[in-house]
Structure formats: C-alpha cells, structure tokens
Amino acid sequence: MEKLSKLLDVEELDSNLFRSRQHVENYRKILFGGQVLGQALMAATRTVDDRLPHSLHAYFLRPGSSEMPVIYDVDPIRDGGSFTTRRVVAKQRGRAIFNMSASFQIREPGFDHQCDMPTGDIPTPESLKSTQQLAEEAGLNTPQHDQRRYMVDFRPINPEIHYDNKEHPPHGMMWLRVEGELGDDPVEHRCALSYASDMGLLGTSLQPHPTSLFDPHMMPASLDHAMWFHRDFRADEWLLYVTDSPSASAARGYCRGQIFTRDGVLVASTTQEGLIRKIK
Numbered sequence: 001m002e003k004l005s006k007l008l009d010v011e012e013l014d015s016n017l018f019r020s021r022q023h024v025e026n027y028r029k030i031l032f033g034g035q036v037l038g039q040a041l042m043a044a045t046r047t048v049d050d051r052l053p054h055s056l057h058a059y060f061l062r063p064g065s066s067e068m069p070v071i072y073d074v075d076p077i078r079d080g081g082s083f084t085t086r087r088v089v090a091k092q093r094g095r096a097i098f099n100m101s102a103s104f105q106i107r108e109p110g111f112d113h114q115c116d117m118p119t120g121d122i123p124t125p126e127s128l129k130s131t132q133q134l135a136e137e138a139g140l141n142t143p144q145h146d147q148r149r150y151m152v153d154f155r156p157i158n159p160e161i162h163y164d165n166k167e168h169p170p171h172g173m174m175w176l177r178v179e180g181e182l183g184d185d186p187v188e189h190r191c192a193l194s195y196a197s198d199m200g201l202l203g204t205s206l207q208p209h210p211t212s213l214f215d216p217h218m219m220p221a222s223l224d225h226a227m228w229f230h231r232d233f234r235a236d237e238w239l240l241y242v243t244d245s246p247s248a249s250a251a252r253g254y255c256r257g258q259i260f261t262r263d264g265v266l267v268a269s270t271t272q273e274g275l276i277r278k279i280k
Contacts (some may be wrong), residue, residue, distance in 0.1 A: 031064030034144030043072035051104035058100035059270035125175035170245035192235035205253025
C-alpha cells in the first residue's frame with residue numbers, strides 16, 4: 001500500500017454496513033488489532049456528520065484472519081444535540097471478532113489544561129533508529145519482525161528495553177509518525193492514530209520481566225483498548241508516545257499511554273489490557 005489511508009478506507013455495502021478493502025499482512029495470518037480499531041472507527045465516522053470522534057472503547061473478542069475481509073456493522077445508537085454515539089461490531093464468517101463504542105462531539109470551547117510532556121534530554125526522532133533498523137541489526141530478519149508492513153515509523157528512545165530480554169522499569173517513550181502524507185481531514189488522522197496506538201503499548205507490561213513480545217514462547221494479544229482524543233494533530237508528523245504499565249497479573253498486562261506533539265501538546269490518551277501468557 002502506498003499509504004495508510006488506503007488501509008483505513010472501508011467500502012460501504014449498505015446503510016450502516018461496511019467492508020474492509022485492504023489488510024496488513026501478518027506472518028501468522030492473524031489480523032493486526034490496530035487495523036480493526038482504525039477501520040471500525042472509520043466505518044463509524046462514515047455515519048456521522050460534522051462531528052469528530054473524541055473517545056472509543058473496544059474489546060477484541062476472537063482472532064481475526066488477514067486472509068478475508070472484515071464486515072463492520074454500525075449501530076446508530078444515539079444522535080444528540082452535542083454528542084453522537086455509535087456501536088460497531090466487526091465480523092468474519094458470521095461471528096463477531098471485535099466490538100467498539102465510539103462517541104462523537106461537535107466542536108465547542110471550554111476549560112483547557114493538560115499535563116506536561118516529560119522533560120529531560122529526549123533525543124529527537126531524527127537522531128534515533130527505527131524499529132525496522134533495530135530489528136535488522138539484532139539479526140531479527142524473519143517475517144515476524146518486519147515492521148515495514150505497518151506503514152508507521154516507530155523510533156524508541158531506549159531501544160534495548162524492547163530487544164534484550166532483561167528487566168527494565170515498566171515505562172517507555174517512542175516517537176512515531178505515519179509514513180507518507182495524509183490528507184487534511186482530521187478524521188483520517190484520528191483513525192490513523194488509533195491504528196498506531198495498538199503498537200508499542202502492551203510490551204511495556206513485559207519490561208519488568210526477562211522476556212519480550214518477540215519471545216517465541218510468549219502469547220501476546222490485545223484484549224481491550226480505550227482511547228481519548230483531546231486536541232487536533234497530524235498523524236504524519238512526529239508524535240511522542242509515553243507509556244507505562246501500573247500492573248501485570250493473571251496473565252494480563254495493563255498499560256497506559258499519553259501522546260504529545262513535538263512541541264508538547266497532549267493530543268490523545270490510551271489504555272489497554274492484553275494477554276501476556278507464557279507458553280509452556
């Protein structure tokens with residue numbers, strides 16, 4: 001695909017019914033969760049006029065297959081004076097693999113404050129290596145480790161925490177931006193960021209333990225995902241993804257993320273719980 005916008009585009013089959021046109025190739029033929037997030041949000045926005053998504057709450061119910069399209073069934077639950085609510089169920093083979101509730105709001109002024117972006121000597125993204133370069137240098141050249149298919153440039157600030165299988169504190173930072181230029185529609189940028197937000201988050205819960213998502217004896221999977229969009233941004237410009245993991249237990253890791261523009265504006269927040277099961 002030339003750019004992520006092609007992946008996020010969904011085909012309208014009928015009123016409130018959509019189908020994916022493209023998918024991300026996966027070495028296990030399992031759908032990437034971020035793809036379903038981004039496409040489901042795009043399907044929901046196609047049923048809403050003049051309002052932007054401000055939050056979403058989703059559950060991953062079953063593994064999806066990357067070898068067939070996904071059907072997105074949108075339920076127009078409510079159209080209010082200021083807020084609109086949509087529910088989306090993603091299906092394959094007639095079974096639900098994912099569901100999501102999304103809320104949309106008109107643009108309106110209000111109180112405004114935010115937390116500060118982390119301070120200190122944060123390297124610029126131009127001075128860092130991408131996850132693709134890091135994987136190649138580490139000899140991880142299998143299809144499992146090919147990051148180019150995701151069409152997002154990730155540049156971790158402390159790359160060793162992702163690859164060395166040693167114990168590290170459960171927090172991290174990485175720069176990200178969508179490869180290629182997106183259009184000016186803010187919906188496209190919010191869908192693109194929801195897609196990208198599923199990467200680099202769950203691995204934070206493994207950092208205090210001597211393993212990683214690349215361990216062949218690990219079974220990682222997103223279980224749920226929530227996201228809030230605070231302010232406008234461009235997903236094709238550098239954003240700083242700050243993550244931490246307050247807890248891991250019962251084969252589940254809980255993670256949080258904050259996303260800042262390069263000049264320190266907090267544009268989005270996200271949370272996720274995922275399966276981090278050790279295969280015996």
